[in-house]
Amino acid sequence: MQFPYTEKVLEHFRHPRNVGKIENPDGKSMEGSPACGDMVAVYLTINDDTKVIEDIKFESYGCASNIATGSVITEMAKGKTIDEAKSISWKQAAEELGGLPPVKAHCSVLAVEGLRAAIRDYEEKHGLVTEKEPTTDEVIKRRLKHVMNPLTGLDVIRTDLILKTSVEDGIVRVVVDLPSDHQFASAIKEDIIEKLDSLWDVKRVEVVFTE
Amino acid sequence: MFEEMIYLDNSACTRLDERVLEAMKQYYFDVYAVATSEFGYSMGIDAREGLEASRGIIASKMGGSPEELVFTSGSTESSNMALKGVASALKKKGKHIIVSKIEDFPVLNTAKALEKQGFEVDYLDVDGEGKVDIESLETTIRDDTILVSVQQANQEIGTLQDLETIASVCKEKDTLLHTDATHSFTRVPLDVSKIPVDLVTISGHTIHGPRGIGALYVREGTPIRKWMDGGFQEFNLRAGVENIPAAVGFAKAVELVTPKENKKLAEMRDRVIDGAFEKIPDVTLNGSRKERLPQNANITFHYVEGESITLHLDMRGFAVSTGSACFSKSLEASHVIRGIGGDHERAHGSVRFTFGRYNTMKDADAVVEAISEVVEQLRVISPLRNEN
Numbered sequence: 001m002q003f004p005y006t007e008k009v010l011e012h013f014r015h016p017r018n019v020g021k022i023e024n025p026d027g028k029s030m031e032g033s034p035a036c037g038d039m040v041a042v043y044l045t046i047n048d049d050t051k052v053i054e055d056i057k058f059e060s061y062g063c064a065s066n067i068a069t070g071s072v073i074t075e076m077a078k079g080k081t082i083d084e085a086k087s088i089s090w091k092q093a094a095e096e097l098g099g100l101p102p103v104k105a106h107c108s109v110l111a112v113e114g115l116r117a118a119i120r121d122y123e124e125k126h127g128l129v130t131e132k133e134p135t136t137d138e139v140i141k142r143r144l145k146h147v148m149n150p151l152t153g154l155d156v157i158r159t160d161l162i163l164k165t166s167v168e169d170g171i172v173r174v175v176v177d178l179p180s181d182h183q184f185a186s187a188i189k190e191d192i193i194e195k196l197d198s199l200w201d202v203k204r205v206e207v208v209f210t211e
Numbered sequence: 212m213f214e215e216m217i218y219l220d221n222s223a224c225t226r227l228d229e230r231v232l233e234a235m236k237q238y239y240f241d242v243y244a245v246a247t248s249e250f251g252y253s254m255g256i257d258a259r260e261g262l263e264a265s266r267g268i269i270a271s272k273m274g275g276s277p278e279e280l281v282f283t284s285g286s287t288e289s290s291n292m293a294l295k296g297v298a299s300a301l302k303k304k305g306k307h308i309i310v311s312k313i314e315d316f317p318v319l320n321t322a323k324a325l326e327k328q329g330f331e332v333d334y335l336d337v338d339g340e341g342k343v344d345i346e347s348l349e350t351t352i353r354d355d356t357i358l359v360s361v362q363q364a365n366q367e368i369g370t371l372q373d374l375e376t377i378a379s380v381c382k383e384k385d386t387l388l389h390t391d392a393t394h395s396f397t398r399v400p401l402d403v404s405k406i407p408v409d410l411v412t413i414s415g416h417t418i419h420g421p422r423g424i425g426a427l428y429v430r431e432g433t434p435i436r437k438w439m440d441g442g443f444q445e446f447n448l449r450a451g452v453e454n455i456p457a458a459v460g461f462a463k464a465v466e467l468v469t470p471k472e473n474k475k476l477a478e479m480r481d482r483v484i485d486g487a488f489e490k491i492p493d494v495t496l497n498g499s500r501k502e503r504l505p506q507n508a509n510i511t512f513h514y515v516e517g518e519s520i521t522l523h524l525d526m527r528g529f530a531v532s533t534g535s536a537c538f539s540k541s542l543e544a545s546h547v548i549r550g551i552g553g554d555h556e557r558a559h560g561s562v563r564f565t566f567g568r569y570n571t572m573k574d575a576d577a578v579v580e581a582i583s584e585v586v587e588q589l590r591v592i593s594p595l596r597n598e599n
Contacts, residue, residue, distance in 0.1 A: 013522065019592045030594060037536045037544075037559060038516065041594035059594035063518035063537035067592070103542070150542055181323070187542035 006098035009068040016067055018074035020057045027122030031114040032194075038062030038107050040070050040114035046122055051081045058114065065104035069111035072096050082119045088112065102153025106191060109146050135199045140165045140172060143195045150184045161188075163210070170203035172196050180209040217574045218530045221417070221506060221567030222366060222394055227460075228419040228568065234463040235421065238456035246444075246453050262455045265462035272397065272465050273411065274404035275428050281445045282458050285425040286393040289412035290317035290360075292427050292449070293389040296435035297358045297410070298325050301387075305355030311335045311343050313550040315366045317412070318391055322360070335361070340499040341370035341551045345380060352384045359388050364395035367534060367547040367563055368498030369507030371399060375406050382407045387433065393417055393425075397468040398476070398505055409433045415457065419568050420464030424457035472568060477505035479566045479575040484508050486579035491586055493596075497548060497561055508564045509534075511548075511557045512582070514596035515589040520562055523585040529578055534561040556595075 003010060022028075022043035032039040039062060045055035056078050058070040073093050077085040090112040094100045100108050123129045133139060141157055149159045156162050156176075164175040174192055178185055189207040196205045218226070238261055246262050247255025263277065270280040283289045298308065310322045312334045322332045333351050335343050343361055352359065359381050364371050374390060381388040389410035392401055396413040403411065411428035415421050429435055429448070441450025480503075487494050487510050497509040512520065517533025524531055532538070534545025535558065544558035553561075564578065590596045 010526075013519075014526075016592060037542075037555070039594055059592055061514065061593045061595050062516050063535070064522050066516075067519060104537075107537070183541045187536070 004101045004104075005064060005068070006100075008072075008096075008098045009064065009100065012068035012071040012097065013064045016058075016060070016071035018057050018071065018078070019059065021059065022055060022057050025118075027118040027120075027125070029114050029117035029121055031117055032062075032110045038066040038110050040066065040111050042070075042074075042114040042118040044118050044122060046082060048126075051083070053077050053080055053082065053085055056115075058111075060111075062110070063104070063107055065100050065107035066111060068097055069093050069100075069108040070114070073111050073115050077115055082122065086116055086119055088115065100153070102148075103150045105153040106148035106150070109148060113146060132200055135167055135172070135201050137165055137167065139199070140167060140174070140196065143199070144174070144192065147188065147191045147195055150187065156188065156192075167202075170201055171206065172202055172204070173206045173208065175208045175210070178209055179211055182209075185209055216528050216530060217570070217577060219564045219566060219570065219574070219578060220530045220532050221570075222563070222565035223532060224416050224422060225419045225567045226569055227421060228464060228467055230467060231420055231460045231463045235456040235460040238459050242455075246455060258455055261459050262453055265455075265458040268462040269413070269426060269465050270428070273413075273428060274402035276431070278446065279403075279429055279431055281427045281429055281448045282453060282461075283425045283427055283449055284423055284454070285416065286315075286391065286412050286414040287317040287425075289414070289425045289427040290315075290389070290391055291321050292438055293410040293412060293429075293435075294318065294321045294325060294358065294360060295438045296448075297387055297389070297433070298328075298330055299436040299438065300434040301357040302330075305353075305357045306330045307333070307353050307356040308358050308360070309333045309335060309348070309351055309356060310360045311337060311362065311372075313337055313341055313365055313368075313547045314360065314362055315391060315393065318360050318362070318389075319546075337370075337550055339552050340502075341365050341368050341547070342499070342502075343372055343377065345373070345376055348377065349380055349384075352380070352386055356384070356386045359386055360391070361388070362391040362393075363401060364392070364399065364504045364507075365498065365547060366394050367545060367561075368509045368551065369394075369504035370498040371395065371502045371504065374401070374408065378407045394504060394507075397465055398473055403428060403430065410435075415461035415464055418464045418468055421457045421460040424454055424461045426461070473505045476566045476570075479570055479572060480505060480508045480564075482572060482575040483564050483579055484510065486576065487512075487582070490579060490583045495557065497551065497553070497557070506566045509561060510564075511553070511561045512586045513556070513560055514593045515560050515586055517560055517562055519589055520560075520582065520585055523588070524578075524581060527581050527585075529581060531578070532563045532565075534558045534563070 025043040026046040027044040041059040043057045056074045090109045244254040246259035266277045387409045391412045409430045414425035493513040495511040517535030518537035536544040548558035
């Protein structure tokens with residue numbers, strides 16, 4: 001009998017590291033929502049002079065991949081500078097865990113985004129972020145790189161699942177190269193909306209499927 | 212290798228009863244011919260007799276006659292046959308079909324497929340316990356409604372429908388009624404000689420019978436067209452070599468279910484529901500407390516995710532299932548929990564326990580103990596609990 005998860009994933013799932021909250025954190029984030037399924041909260045203590053992450057804790061409402069990635073990413077980020085930590089990719093996190101099932105890649109992405117969002121929170125509070133960027137096709141493509149194609153475990157941009165994107169008057173339109181009754185159509189749609197509708201100048205997200 | 216496993220997913224599939232296998236063996240190794248006509252050779256005639264005796268046992272269990280029971284490969288085929296067969300036979304009379312929103316996939320996705328072929332389908336809402344509202348059924352039925360399909364019991368939350376009233380409404384409005392009884396057959400009473408339901412889907416795999424065998428009850432005179440082409444078997448409704456060993460096994464499985472067993476299942480169910488409510492804060496029962504399958508408990512453990520629960524339980528030797536999106540093949544949260552008005556979070560943390568012949572009260576106690584620890588462990592790391 002073989003679990004779909006590696007020993008290392010199961011080990012982190014059974015005994016997650018760095019779990020909990022930090023009182024008065026220097027940066028914090030809450031990524032995901034109960035709607036998509038998983039949620040991750042990340043709390044950081046950062047040394048203002050060296051910009052080194054001195055302490056990191058996380059909480060997870062999610063499946064085994066989510067919990068394990070949250071756990072491993074806290075280990076990877078601790079002791080790094082915020083710039084180093086920002087560049088940790090979900091691929092590196094997944095590799096650190098000995099691999100994840102493709103269908104679960106989006107859970108692992110969420111934990112990585114949680115870490116980045118917590119760092120961004122710190123940067124915003126400390127005036128390290130320049131002004132807000134308007135949403136363009138470029139920005140949309142960048143965000144969609146975090147939407148996983150559950151068939152492959154790679155993102156929807158790289159796997160050419162997105163036929164077209166457009167943005168006009170705050171309304172974003174994304175055309176997905178799947179029939180609307182595809183097994184994963186609903187899941188992908190929800191994921192796309194979630195990645196885009198939080199952008200500051202986006203009013204509505206329309207996801208269109210091919211028939 | 213799984214002797215120690217406490218298996219509580221009996222609505223997905225059950226362990227075969229040895230007595231069923233014993234009854235089947237002779238039709239694999241001794242009487243292995245196809246069912247021939249009475250003018251055939253003796254082994255084929257014996258095979259036919261075995262098949263017909265099984266048909267009689269199963270049909271009489273639900274108050275029907277043998278010639279009203281068509282063997283199929285299981286529930287999925289039975290429900291496809293019912294919906295597509297009736298739709299095809301009656302498309303000139305009307306193109307309107309009604310199904311409940313919380314039907315299992317064989318009915319739900321067949322209805323969706325018919326929609327693409329030009330039929331019009333209404334998906335009936337259910338209340339917070341999963342029951343179809345009779346008034347809304349009455350107002351949804353139109354002159355051109357050809358078929359209503361409402362399950363007898365729900366596959367996930369175990370809610371029983373008021374089939375008697377639903378059937379009399381359909382009868383009054385002169386509309387055919389199909390019911391999916393996959394999870395209720397032999398577990399709760401169904402008598403087609405008293406309740407005017409026209410088509411009933413049943414299966415062997417949910418009652419310790421073989422998988423790959425089911426049946427569709429088709430009331431005499433019901434307009435239905437063959438939907439799979441081939442030979443003239445099964446009253447010319449279901450082509451293909453009859454699966455006689457499985458039909459014999461199915462009949463044996465039907466005979467082996469007793470009222471005593473069903474009572475025992477209900478006791479285990481109640482033990483888990485009561486135990487969970489006693490030991491664990493912030494839990495919700497999904498489905499009706501009173502009108503539910505004897506073998507089904509479905510509970511949401513708030514602030515935690517179902518796949519994490521099932522994995523922890525698996526590592527402790529328990530098999531259960533969940534309505535969480537993470538657990539499902541389509542990554543979608545349970546349409547049943549959503550259908551009874553639950554949000555994603557309620558579906559996400561829902562766990563289904565379904566009992567069978569080989570479970571004991573000790574299993575029920577053990578799973579409550581285990582799940583209370585697992586839920587506590589997961590709540591410690593959940594950002595949702597800490598918010599509340």
